[in-house]
Amino acid sequence: MHKKPILVVLLGVAVGLWFVAQWLHGNRSAMVTVEMTRTEQQQWLLEYTFAKPVQQATFIRNPDSSRQQRWQPLDTGFYIGRDAEQREFIARADGQPFQSVAFQLTPTYVSLRKDYAPFMPFSDGGVAWFTGRFKVCPEHCQSAMQFVYAFTMQAPLDAHIVLPEQQGMGTLSWQETSATDGSLVYVGPQQGNSEGVRGVTTLLDPQLPMSLQQGLATETPALLNFYNARLPSLTFTPMVLASYSATDDGRYGYQGGVVNQQMTLHWYGAVLSERLRGAYFVEDTLWFVAHEFAHLYQAGQFSQDQAWIHEGAAEFMAARYLQQSPLTADYTKLRFQQARQDCAEEHDLIAVHYACGLVWSERIDAEIRKRHDSGLFFLWYMYIDALQQETSAQPDYTGLYYKLLGEVTSEAFAKELEETISARYRALQ
Secondary structure, three states, rough: OOOHHHHHHHHHHHHHHHHHHHHHHHHOOOEEEEEEEEOOOOOOOEEEEEEEEEOOEEEEEOOOOHHHEOOOOOOOEEEEEEEEOOOEEEEEEOOOOEEEEEEEEOOOOOOOOOOOOOOOEOOOEEEEEEEEHHEEEOOOOOHHHHOOOEEEEOOOOOEEEOOOOEEEEEEEEEOOOOOOOOOOOEEEEEOOOOOOOOOOEEOOOOOOHHHHHHHHHOOOOHHHHHHHHOOOOOOOOOEEEEEEOOOOOOOEEEEEEOOOEEEEEEEOOOOOHHOOOOOHHHHHHHHHHHHHHHHHHHHOOOOOOOOOOHHHHHHHHHHHHOOOOOHHHHHHHHHHHHHHHHHHHOOOOHHHHHHHHHHHHHHHHHHOOOOOOOOOHHHHHHHHHHOOOOOOOOOOHHHHHHHHHHHHOOOOHHHHEEEEEHHHHHHOO
């Protein structure tokens, strides 16, 4: 056997170790440590630690400026500001670099337009918080995808900490590699269970009216069966967090969302037992829940640049679910009528995503049904399947959608619809 000289072997080992050291150093420099603490006195504290000193830390998600009112630096030498592009950032008042910074937070519910609330309180003292709201980039976010977030949740020893595939008591640590997304972390007395609601893990607020809890338990299996029959089946057990919180400014409503494997349903404001008696409360709630279940099956396969694609489809799929029952069929007609009116008159971008998205999805469904009985569901089955096989880090969501639409209808129809949609959005500018 031919033997290499000792010096060559040692040199090879040294070079290998150097590359490993460089890789580890680069990985550490891309790490942002985020420690959230809930004290025995129900205070919420947040601390960031960076691998090396920074001049500022920039928030990735910036739907409003509420952090400036709701986050109090523990060191008065720090502040939260906004730059020319309305991005919030953390910096020192004296302009000096820093390697860590801590805040006391306001853990109450705040409605953020088209973003997830940072905190979703439960009436039993539990709280779910959204990690995406707390992600920052050292300096700027031009290379946000390179960062790894090391989270730790510290809580009283008797508190459950629940994530979709991980849970503990008192303390829990995990990492997230997505800068633009996040997870919901539940902290409180509930452990999470699937009893009474087949196929999902649930965390239900005890202050939700029993009729609403029973309705969720009844409709959830039906919704799972409905979507499983029409779209690629879920490969995980979803977690549903349904909560309620009061408000002191007269506002009321509901807000939902889907974060990876988790679905949130939050009602806020007026006492729900009173709102239950309101006109269309049951129908509105059923549509709301069916819409969020559609997002669960869409598996995050979309772009916010053309939000009508997924929001309109979720609206249409919710309508199809409600149309199964004669008790809610008339209600869906009213929703379609309102959508057509809003699509023609609305000047708000987000409202157009929903209203026009429903109208355009209905039109797509009718065109596809000339060839395929499944209509819009047929297109979405192909769309989800194609994206799940996509290897690109940044797929062309919109281009693929129109390409598949042309294949299941005609290129002429897809082109004409794209021109109609582009004209509608140009009118908003």
